[in-house]
Amino acid sequence: MSISTIDPSLRHQRREQALMTLLAAPAVLVIVALVVIPVGWLAAQSVYDNGFTLEHYRRIFTEEVYWRSFALTFRIALMVTLLTLLLGYPVAYAAAHAKRPWNVLILACVMLPFWTSVLVRAYAWLVLLQRTGVANQLLERFGLTTEPLAMVHNELGTVIATVHILLPFMVLPLYSTMQKIPRELMLAGASLGGGPLYSFRHIFLPLSLPGVVAGLTLVFVLTLGFYITPELLGGGRTVMISMVVSRNVELYAQWGAASAVGVVLLVCVLAIFAAVGRIIPLDKMLGQK
């Protein structure tokens, strides 16, 4: 069968498919070269050290320090995710509903810190929250405290700074979803007798859920890998998984020891997504339709 006998619309469809594949090819190549191959290589290293070995995994599953770090990391990730949602939802709502120039101003307030280095922001929190810091001085001046509060060099400091750093990752997907929700729907709800709260709960909230899930996912995954903030603001006691990875490289001087920790973390995250995906389908999670 020669090409000329094929239905022209089918031919068009095929050509379009080929073109799409071609367009995606550079991105796929980059991902394979920079993500798939190195991660695969690291994963292979985690079970190979002059022969097949499960030593690195044995250590993770038998030594308590690893479990404590995993538990702490997931706890902090959960706290940060919920806090960013609590703080980010109203901000995104306001940005999506405010008129120019207010919406621009709100978004600028979210984005400006976002363009500042994470390291700088972590240090800024240190300056603000330490014993002789601005926050403690104000509290004491207004007679609210007599002793400086311990707000940094602990888990609290880590959570505060991480929430601040990751807030844009919650606000932006929320904002983009909320912007697409037609205003008329709320008007329609009102014309059918729904009060503002009722309409919000039954119309706006469900429609904004894809943004919520996207934001939750982004923030949760990013927190799991945080390094600088717990290192600077954790006082040495907040040992998150990323720090365990770096300690493993130092202590064992083997990429395998560190990558085993990474592989376990990856598996945990995938398991969480699989579980969440049973409740909310993946395509919805990624913000499609």
Place this chain on the structure above:
Amino acid sequence: MLGSAMAAEQIMFVSQGGAYQKAQTIAILDPSAKKLGITINQDSVPDAWPIMRSQVATGKPTWDVVDVATNFCLRGGEQGIVEKLDFSKIPNAAAMPAEYRSDYSVAYEFYSSVLGYNLKKFPDAASAPKSWADFWDVKKFPGRRSLRNHPLATLEAALMADGVAADKLYPLDVDRAFKKLEEIKPNITVWWTSGAQSAQLLNDGEVDMVMAWNGRISALAKEGAKVTYTYNQGILQSTSLCVLKGAPNLPTAIKFLNEAVDPVHQANLPLHIDYGPANPKAYDTKVISEARVKELPSAPENAKVQTLMSYAWWTSPAGEAAEKRWLQFMQK
């Protein structure tokens, strides 16, 4: 052939960056390069050890000489990552005490883990903390404290606080050290991870007492901060030079090693930074003023009241086990 003979010899030298690498460039690297007629290329890495390993593992290292904490040179020797040195080609090291060198390393400069404190909190020298026992005594010396988030020197301090004599420290009684550390743990506000952090904590009044490197505290004091330290019971530590196994410019690297511990170059270093020369002959060159000598950790008078860290112990299996146990201690 003419081309290859004319080509200048060169090496890649790797250190830890910052003010320290700047100081050694002026004091040691530039004069050595000039005297030997070689080019010294520089790189700086805060944590060289994992990279040393992977460089050698690739079979084609690009680094020649590395300036790292001595234990990494020793461990590198053990694991075949560092070249064995032929000391007949490093005559300048002959004058150095045997403890300052090993088959794989030659000491390069000294610093000390000392007890530093805030002068506003302890204005009176007579009633200021002077020993690790004082640091541990939270009743007699109330205040906030910070220790390094690392077992090296911290275990030594804990044992001295528990009454172990400085000359009886090694082999370290690891169990006893960790037990003593558990005791102080609730009173440690911050476990610092970088030298800059340790200085900042003391400067900002986050803590009143800290175990830190002498150079960090003296730098603060010079800037006018009300802080000071004591060399008493300090733990004298060194970085050493070692050469990567299969280094591309091995003969030049050895020539440089010898030049780097030349007494005059060594004596130049403390003129630019608060670290002591590793070659004791540097103190005979008269390059360092007498007032300056008194401030340096490796000066004979100061060395006397301190303990020389045993890197051999820290690279032994017991030492490595103690290092691995640290994370467990921190996480509990």
